[in-house]
Every structure is written in structure tokens, then in C-alpha cells.
Amino acid sequence: MSTTYNIGVIPGDGVGKEITREALKVLDVTAEKYGFCVQYEHFDWGCDYYLKHGIMNPGNMLDTLKDFDAIYLGCIGDANKVPDHISLKLLLDIRKGFDQYANLRPIKLYPGVYTPVKTATPENLDILVIRENTEGEYSSVGGFFKMGTPDAFAIQTGIFTYKGCERVIRYAFEMCKKRNKGCPDNGYVGMVTNCTKSNALNYSMVFWDSIYNEVAKDFPMVKTEMALVDAITMWFVKKPDYFDVVVASNLFGDIITDLGAMIQGGMGFAAGGNINPEQTYPSMFEPIHGSAPKYEGKNVINPIASIEAARMMLEHLGEEQASANIGTAVKTVLAAGQVRTRDMGGGSTTSEVGDAIAEAVRKN
Ligand code: IPM
Numbered sequence: 001m002s003t004t005y006n007i008g009v010i011p012g013d014g015v016g017k018e019i020t021r022e023a024l025k026v027l028d029v030t031a032e033k034y035g036f037c038v039q040y041e042h043f044d045w046g047c048d049y050y051l052k053h054g055i056m057n058p059g060n061m062l063d064t065l066k067d068f069d070a071i072y073l074g075c076i077g078d079a080n081k082v083p084d085h086i087s088l089k090l091l092l093d094i095r096k097g098f099d100q101y102a103n104l105r106p107i108k109l110y111p112g113v114y115t116p117v118k119t120a121t122p123e124n125l126d127i128l129v130i131r132e133n134t135e136g137e138y139s140s141v142g143g144f145f146k147m148g149t150p151d152a153f154a155i156q157t158g159i160f161t162y163k164g165c166e167r168v169i170r171y172a173f174e175m176c177k178k179r180n181k182g183c184p185d186n187g188y189v190g191m192v193t194n195c196t197k198s199n200a201l202n203y204s205m206v207f208w209d210s211i212y213n214e215v216a217k218d219f220p221m222v223k224t225e226m227a228l229v230d231a232i233t234m235w236f237v238k239k240p241d242y243f244d245v246v247v248a249s250n251l252f253g254d255i256i257t258d259l260g261a262m263i264q265g266g267m268g269f270a271a272g273g274n275i276n277p278e279q280t281y282p283s284m285f286e287p288i289h290g291s292a293p294k295y296e297g298k299n300v301i302n303p304i305a306s307i308e309a310a311r312m313m314l315e316h317l318g319e320e321q322a323s324a325n326i327g328t329a330v331k332t333v334l335a336a337g338q339v340r341t342r343d344m345g346g347g348s349t350t351s352e353v354g355d356a357i358a359e360a361v362r363k364n
């Protein structure tokens with residue numbers, strides 16, 4: 001009996017369907033080659049669902065998804081149909097509801113991919129951002145007051161719990177140990193940079209820093225470092241090879257990973273895993289780009305981020321070899337430089353890129 005993985009699939013909005021199709025194409029070929037099964041159940045939740053039913057997803061969404069081995073998400077949101085702050089709740093509800101508190105966002109450069117950042121090379125760019133994914137600035141606590149009057153105001157509160165900070169920071173240190181990237185400073189297995197802003201956010205980030213320092217004591221083999229988030233945006237560009245693991249709050253992690261995506265050659269290459277490390281709930285994998293509704297159905301979007309998300313999903317499920325094979329296949333296709341979508345200056349379609357990577361997996 002071969003292992004079967006049950007995956008809940010939410011293709012979502014805009015180009016979500018076409019990039020998901022390519023990711024699953026590559027997954028299927030990989031599964032066949034490595035002798036396991038991947039079974040999908042598709043859910044048509046998203047903005048079109050909203051237009052029909054007045055809600056983005058049924059109220060029992062979490063219940064429906066909770067027994068899957070993992071969730072694969074295309075992309076959510078189409079502001080022409082539903083305001084973003086309403087549609088994107090679907091995504092945030094899953095991250096929070098399934099306690100996917102560690103958002104893994106690797107930043108690496110594939111060979112043959114153009115980066116506007118000249119200091120980054122495929123050999124030297126290898127950063128792993130770990131973003132807190134369930135609280136902080138995204139806690140959704142606040143309110144509007146005296147709306148419609150000259151005294152109108154809004155309050156948005158960030159919530160930083162001890163438990164919430166501790167567990168994600170600890171996870172970052174664990175990941176750093178596991179990566180074992182090494183460190184120019186001899187004697188360390190790697191470095192965890194604390195992305196903070198405690199010079200200005202004198203409660204939340206001071207609290208965050210103190211927890212970082214406390215957790216760091218349990219990892220004497222890991223080099224510690226603190227960097228203010230604004231300075232990190234500068235250093236990512238100036239010296240991208242310097243970083244190893246970066247741990248950040250929800251909003252800061254969100255912001256620096258879009259910058260990271262550009263260093264990787266664009267949003268078409270950046271993927272993420274929303275991880276529930278305890279595996280009490282399924283984890284969710286997605287490209288980090290938006291749904292680009294104007295390209296919907298045109299078969300021109302770069303599917304590499306979505307294929308990379310599928311690769312991360314296999315790694316999470318314990319199919320390390322199969323996952324590594326996808327990584328190699330993506331590299332092979334990109335290095336060959338024949339099959340490239342429009343964002344890379346080529347003329348290939350989304351499906352041609354998926355086909356080429358699936359073929360490379362077969363041949364590897
Ligand atoms: C991301 C996205 C989301 C976020 C949006 C769509 C709510 O930008 O996954 O990075 O802010 O987390």
C-alpha cells in the first residue's frame with residue numbers, strides 16, 4: 001500500500017486556478033515517480049463564491065479542512081469583486097484558526113533568473129524569513145469611532161502574547177540549527193536575526209526583544225543579532241548574502257518578504273508555508289503573490305512560485321527526496337533558459353513552464 005496524502009485545494013481568485021493546475025501537475029508526476037499518492041479535494045471558495053452566496057467561504061470552513069494532511073492555496077482576492085479586507089479574511093482565518101504560527105518564506109535565487117539586486121547571486125542568496133503568522137499587528141482588534149464626524153478616528157491594536165512570540169522565535173532557532181548553514185563567525189551553526197523596531201515601538205517590540213534574548217540562551221550554537229526592520233530593508237539590498245534566518249513579527253515579515261521576492265527575481269518566484277509545527281492542524285502552502293485578476297485565464301503568469309509552494313508542501317509531508325527533485329527540476333529548466341514566462345522576458349505560457357518542470361522531474 002503506498003502512502004496517500006489528502007490535500008485540500010483552494011485555487012481561489014484571479015490566476016489562482018491556472019497556477020494551481022500547474023502545481024498539481026508537477027505534484028502528480030512527482031508522486032508517480034516516487035510511488036506515493038496525492039488526492040485532492042477542490043474548494044471553490046473565493047470572490048466568485050462571495051458574489052453568489054454573500055460569503056467568501058462556508059462557516060464550517062475550518063471543520064471541513066481540519067482533517068486534510070495539508071492545504072494548498074492558489075491566491076485570494078479580486079478588489080473588483082470584493083473589497084480586499086473582506087476577501088483576505090479567508091486566508092487570515094485559516095492561518096489563525098489552524099494556529100499556523102510559523103510562516104516560512106525562503107528567499108533564494110534560481111540560476112538564470114534576473115535580479116535587480118546586483119549583490120545577489122544563486123550561490124550566495126539563501127535567507128529564510130520566519131514570520132509570526134497569527135497575532136501581532138494582524139490581531140484584528142480595534143474600531144472606528146465618531147465616523148462621519150470631524151472627530152472620526154480609528155484604532156488598530158497589535159497584540160503580542162508571550163506564548164505567541166516565544167513559540168515562533170524558538171521555531172526560528174530550531175530551523176537555524178536544522179539548516180546548519182554555517183556562519184563566518186566560527187563556532188556557530190548559523191545566525192538568527194531578530195527583525196525588530198524596539199527603538200520606536202516601545203512596548204510590543206521591547207517585549208519581543210526580551211523574549212528573543214531569553215530563547216537565544218537555549219541555543220548557544222546559534223549566533224544572535226538584532227536589526228531594526230528599516231535597516232533590514234537596506235541590508236537585504238546591500239548585503240543579501242549576509243543573512244541566514246530572520247525572525248519577524250506578522251507585519252514586518254510581510255513587508256520584508258515582498259522585498260525578498262524582488263531580490264529573488266520577482267513575485268513569480270516566492271512561495272511560503274504557513275506551518276502549524278505541532279501538526280495539530282494542517283499546514284497551508286501558497287505562492288506569496290496576489291491573484292493578478294487582469295491576467296486571469298490568459299495562461300501567461302509565472303507558475304514557479306506555486307510549484308515551489310507544492311515543493312515545500314512535499315518537504316513538510318516528509319517526502320524529502322521528491323521535494324528535492326522538484327527543486328532540481330525548477331533549477332534545470334530555469335538554467336536552460338528556454339522556457340520562460342513573460343515576467344522573465346520570455347514568451348512561454350504558464351502551462352508550458354509547468355510541462356517543462358514536470359518533464360524535468362520525470363527525467364531527473
Ligand atoms: C501575504 C499577503 C497577505 C498578508 C494579505 C493578502 C492579507 O500579503 O501573504 O503576504 O498580508 O499576509
Ligand code: MN
Pocket residue numbers: 254255258288
Ligand atoms: Mn504580503
